[in-house]
Amino acid sequence: MSDQSVDICARVKTLLGATLDDTALLQELKSLALAQEAGFAACANLWALALYERNPPFFGPFLVAYLDARQEPTIKVLLTRAEADRHDELFADLYQMVSDEKSWNADVARLARARLSDEETLRALQRRENPRARRRLNEDVALALYRRNPGRFGEFVRMHVQRGWGRRPERYRRLRREARAHGDDTLYWALFRDYASDEEWRASVHQLLASKPPASALLEELDRRQPTRAVSLDMKTLTSLVRTYRQETIPYLEQHLSSAPDSLLKQARKLGDETLYWSLFFLAGTSARWNADLREQVARPLSDDQLAEALRPRRPPEERRHAWRLEQDVAQALYRRNASLFGPFLDQFANGGLVALELPQRIQVALTTDQDRGALLREMEALAQEPGFAEEAPQWVPALYERDPLFFEPFLVNHLSSDRADVITALLARAEAAGQDSYFTALYRKVAREDTWNKELAELAESSLPDDTVVQMALRRQTDSWLSLTDKTATALYRRDPARLGAFVRAHAQQSWRQKEGYKQLREAARQRGDDDLYWALFRELADEREWQAEARRLLASDTPPERISDELTKRHPEHLWNVDTGVIADIVEKYGRATLPYVQEHLTWITRRAAPKLLSRIKKLGDEDLYWPIFFKAGDSKQWNDALRELLAQPLAADELAALLPMRTPPARRWGGWTLEEDVALAFYRRDAQRFAPFLERFARGSYDEALFQEAQAKQHEDFLDYLSLQLLRQIESWLNAAYPTNAMLQWSKADLKAQDKVQRTGRMLTTRFDRLAADSPALYVRHAAATLSRINAHEVWSFKRNLSLNPAFNYLYTQRRRAWLAEPDALREVLESPNIYVQILGLLMLGEGGADAAERVRENLLILRAVLLGGAHLGTKKLALRALELAARQGETYAGQILPVVEEALHLSGKRAVDQQAMVAFVRLQRELAPQSA
C-alpha cells in the first residue's frame, strides 16, 4: 500500500471515529472520495461495513455509488449482511455489481438445494434478478429448481430458459421430459419450439399425423410444434399432410412453405384438385415451371377463348404477381395469338408489359422509314428508353451498323447489353475486318470472359499469322485490367513479341480472385531475356511474404553500394502484401544507415506495422535526432513518448534548455494519433515552468488529472491556463450527465449514478467558485475569462444545450449570471458572438436581449454577425433571439434604428423553413410604427 493510501485510510478511520452526525459524515466522505478516488476505493473494507452497520438505509445509496466490482470481497460480506437483514434494494444493487451469468447460476443452484422454504427461496431468487439483462439458466440448475417444486418455480424457470441471441448449446431435453412428466404443457412446448432439433420436430409432426387429428385441431397442433427458427418439413410428411387434409393445409403452408419439390406438386396433381394444385404451385413453385406449363397450353390446339379459360387458374394471386414473370417466347406467343384478349394478362406478367411486346414492330417501322440518320438516331434514342429494347438487339444492331457504322457507334456501344453476346460477337468480326478499332475495343470488353479471352490470346500467340498482325490483334483485345492472363498465355504472348507485348503482359499478369497464378514460366522467360523491368514488376506483383523476405535477406547479405540500396529496396517492394514481418528492413537500416532513408520514409507505415520497435531502436543507434523523432512520431506510441519525456525531465536542464529540446519531441501538428501526456509528466512540466509549458499542456494534457492541474493553476493564479482547464472540466461534467441524470429513455436500462451526481456537483462548484472569485475581483475580469473559456469550444462539439443548462452548474452559471457585466465588455461579447459554436453564440444573443443602452451599442457593433444569424441557417429560436436584440436596440434611438431597420427589412425577404419572415414582419412593422413619430 502506498503512502498516499495509508494516509487516506487513516483519514477514513478518523472520520469514522469522529462525533459527526450521518449527514456530516457523508459529506466528508464524499469530499474525500472524489478528491482521492483510487485511494478511497482501496480502503473500502474500512468504511463499507462500518457505514452499513451505522445506518444501512441512509448510507446504502453511498455504498452502491462508491463501491464497484473491484471491491468484491467487501461487497460479498455486505451482501450476506444485507440479505440477512432484508435490505433487498441494497442487496439487489450490490449483487449486480459482482455477479455474472455463471456465478448467478451457481447461486441459483445453491438456493435450489438450500433448506429454505419455497417462499423464501423464491424471494431470494427474485432478489438476484437483473431486470435490465435477462440471464439464462443452464440445464442442471433449471432442472434442480424445477424438480424442487414445479408449480412454484415453473414460471421462473420458463422465464430463464427462453431462446435469445447468441449460440446456445443447451437443448434442455431432460427439462422437457420433466415438464412432460408433470403435464406442464406450457413449459414443454415453449422449450420444444425453441430447442427441439429438426429431427425431433419432424418426428413429432409425423406422430401427430399418424394420430389422425381432426382437421379443426390440425393447425393449432402444428403451430404448437412449429420451431421458432426457419425450417421446413420433409417431403414425405408434406405429401402426407396435403393428401390427408388438402385445402385445410393452405393457411399453414402459406406461412411455412418456401419451396415445393416436384414430387409434392405431382402428388397434388394426382389428387385431381386443380385449385389445390395451383394454390400450392403459387406458394412454392418456380417461374420456369410456370412458363413451361403456359408454353404447353399455348401449343395445345385450343381456341383463343379456351386458352383464356385455361389461363384462368394459372394466373398468380394478385398479392404475389410481381414474383411471376413471363419468359419472352411465351409472352410473344400470347401476344401474337390475340393481343387484345391476352393484353391484360401480358400487361401484368410480361416484362415491360404490352409496351415491350409492341416494341419490335415500332423498331421495324423506325428502321424502314425513309429519314435522315439524325432523325433515326433521335427516334432510336426514344425507343431505347422502352423496356425490352436491349433484347431486340438482333433486330436493330445489324440495321444501324449497315446504315452508318461510325455515326451510330456511340448508340450501339451504349445500348448493346453484354447479355447479347451472340449479337456482339457477330458485330465484332465485322468491326475487326473493317479495322474499326475503337468499335472493336468498346464491344469486346462487353463480352470478354477470362477463360475465353485467354484461350483466344493463346491461339493468337501460337498462330502462324505475321507478327505485326498478331500484335495488332492482341492489343485490340487488351481490355480492362481485371482480366488476368494465365501463365501459359502470358508466356506465349511474351515470347511471341517481348518488345511490343511486354507492357500488355505486365498489365494482365496478376493474381485474380479466381486463380492464384504464380507466373513461374513468365518470370523465367523474363529472367532469361534479361528483362529486369518485367522481372521485378512481376516480383512486386506476385511475391509472397517468404519470397520477399528471402530476397530482402539476399540484398542484406550482398555488397550493394549505399547509393543504390534505396532503389534496390524500392525495386523489390511488394505491391500487395500489407502485413509483413519487416524486421529485415531494420537490419538493412542498421547496415546502410541514412542511405536507406528515401525508401524507409516512403514506406514507413508499411515497415512499422510489424517492426516498429526494432526499426526505432536501429534508427536511434544512428544517433541522429533530426532523423529519429519524425520517424518516432510515425512509428512510436504515446507510452514510449511519455517515457522519453520522463527521461528528458530527469536530466538536469534549465527550463530554457528543456523548452529548446521540446519542439523536436512534439508530435507534428497534423498527425492524428492520440498523443496524450500522462499525469506525472504533465504535472512535472507544469511545475517546471507554468507559463512556458502551458500551451504544450493544452495540446497534450487530456485525462482524469485536469482537476489536479486546475488546483495547481489556482495556486499559481494562472488564469489563462485556468480558462482552458475550466473548459476541460465543463466537458467532463457534460460527459457525466447521462450517468448522473439519465433521461427517461435511459432509465429503462440504467439507474441514476449517485457518484456521478456528486462529481457533477463537486466539479461544478469548483468552477463556479472560480467564477465568483473572478467576479468579486472585477466583473470585467470574470466576463473576459468566461468568454475565453467559452470561446475555445469547437464548432461541432456536440452539446446537449438544454440538459447542460439545467443540470451542469457551471454551464448554468455562465448563461444565467452577471448578464449586465457582459454588456459592458465589448470584446468579450464579440468573442462569444464570433464563436463557431452556435450555443456559445446564443449566450451572446441572450446577453444582447437584455436591452438597454449598452446592449444597443453592442448590437450596433455586431450588426454584421446579427445579420448573418438572421440570413443564415440557424434555427428559428436562435433567429428570434437575434430579432429581439435588434428590436430592443432600435428602440434606443434614431441612430440605432437607422442602422438596424434595413437589416430587419432584408430578413423579411428571406423565404424557406428557416426564414423569420413572419416574426421579422411583426418586429419591423412594430418598430416602424413606434419610430415613425420620432422620425417625424
Place this chain on the structure above:
Amino acid sequence: MEVALAYDHPTTVVTTPEVSALAIATNRRRAPVAFTGRVKAPYLLRQLLLALQRVILSDLRWLDEDEWLQMLDPVITVHHDQLFFEAFSNDQSSYVRLSAPLDAFEPEGEVRYGTTNIDFTEQLREALTQLRSSRRTLFTVGATGFGVSTTVGAGAREHVERKVDVPDDWLKGFLQVQSAFAMHPYQFDAQPVDLLSVIAFLQENKPPALPHGMRVEFTPDAPIVIALEPWDQRFVLRGTRYSGYERSVRLWGRRRLELLQGVLPYAEKVTVGVLGRGLPHYYICHCGPFQFTLALSGWTKNDWSKDSALDALAPRGTPDVKLVARVYAYLGERLLARRDEVAADMGIERSEAESALFALCRAGRAMYDPTTRQYRNRDLFAESLDIAALFAPNPRAVAAQRLVDAGKVALGEITPPERRDDNRRETRAEARVTDGQVYDVLVSVDSTGRLRFGRCECPYFQNNLLSRGPCEHLLAVTFALEVAQDKSAAATERLAQTE
C-alpha cells in the same frame, strides 16, 4: 505535369489571449512570395476562408489518401493592389477565388509580389475557427516562423514535400476558367437574400421529376427572375432591371449554389455573370473589402476540363510568340492592366492584345480578373506548360477548316453591328454548309472574333446547343466569315488607297 510542392511547416493558426497569427505556408520550390499584415476585419476573413475551404473540399466522390495527395494545393497571388487565393473544387466543377485589397490589412514588413502554392489542408478548418476580431490578427504569407512568441508545443516544424502529378484535365480546367471570364458574360447585381431564398428552396424540396434546371429569365424592362424546375418556382431578383433582348438561360448543377451559403449572409451584393445555356456562370460576392468569386461549370458532371470546350468559342489564330513574350514581360512589370491599356502602351491592335493575353491565360501565366476587369500577371506554375499537348487542336475545328477548304460553306446574308436593329454589337452571318447533307447555319460574332451566338440543324448542335462548344458547322461559318471580313477590310483599304 509534375509539380513539386515543399513546405517547411504546415499552415498554422496560433492563438494566445491577445494575438492570433495565421501563418500561410508557401511552396518553397517556387520564387518566394511574402506578405505580412494585421487583418482589419479578421472575422469576415475567417468566414470567407472557411467558405473557400468548403468549395475546395466539396466533392461527393470518396477520395482515398493517395487521391488527396494528388490534388494540387490552392495558389495565392500577391499584387500591389490585392492578394487573392484561387482553387478548384475536387470534382473540378467549381472554381473559387477570394480576393482582398491590400488595404484590408495594415502591412508590416517586406512584401514580395508573385504567385505560389499554399498549404491549405482540411485539418486547418478547426484552427481557422479560432480567429476572432477581439484579438490582434496577423496574416502572414510565406514567413518561416509563427510570428507569435509563446509557441512551445504549438506544433512542431514538419517538413512536407511531395510531387503532384497534376492531371492534364485538371490543369486544362483551371485554365478554361479564364476563357469563361474573358468572354464578358452578361452581368447583373443581385441581392444576397434572394439567392439565399433560392438555396433554401432547393434544400427544402426534393424535385419530384426531371428536369432539374435553373432558368435565368431576362425580360426587357422587367426584373431578372430565377425559375427552378420542375416546380417552376420563380424568384424575382429585386433591384435588377434588364434592358436587352428577351431570353432565358438554363443552367444545371444548381445545388452547387449551396457553396455560397456561408458567404451570402456577409455580402452586400452579388454580381452574377451568365454566358448562356449550359455554359459556365459565376457569382461575385462583395463582402466588405473582400470579394468571393464562385464560378460554376455548365453542370456538375460537365467539369471545366472535359466538355465545356470554351476555347472553341474564342477567337482563332496563334499570336506571334515574340508578341506574347512582350506582353508577358509588360504584365510582369505592371502586374495588372486592361486589354486596351496593353494595346495602347505597346502600340498594338486591340485584337492582337486580346489574342496575346488569351494565349497567356491559356499558358497559366496570366488571369482575367472579373472583379476589376483587368488582366493580371499570375504564374500558375513554376514549371512550363506543354500547351500544345494540353490544348490539342479541337477535332471539330479541324473538321470545320476542312469544310471551308473544300468550299462546302456558302455564306448568305451578313449583317454588321451597325445594321442590326437589336442593339447587339455583333456581326451576324447566315450560311449553308454541305456536310453529307445541307445544314442552315446562323452565327453571331463580336468585334474580337469571339463566337457569341449560333444555331445549326445538325444532331450535335440539336443535342448539346453550345454547352459542349460549337459544332463543326458553326465553326466553319465563323472561319469563313473571318476570311470574308479580312478580304472586305483589305478591299476597303485598297479602295481608300486608290482614292
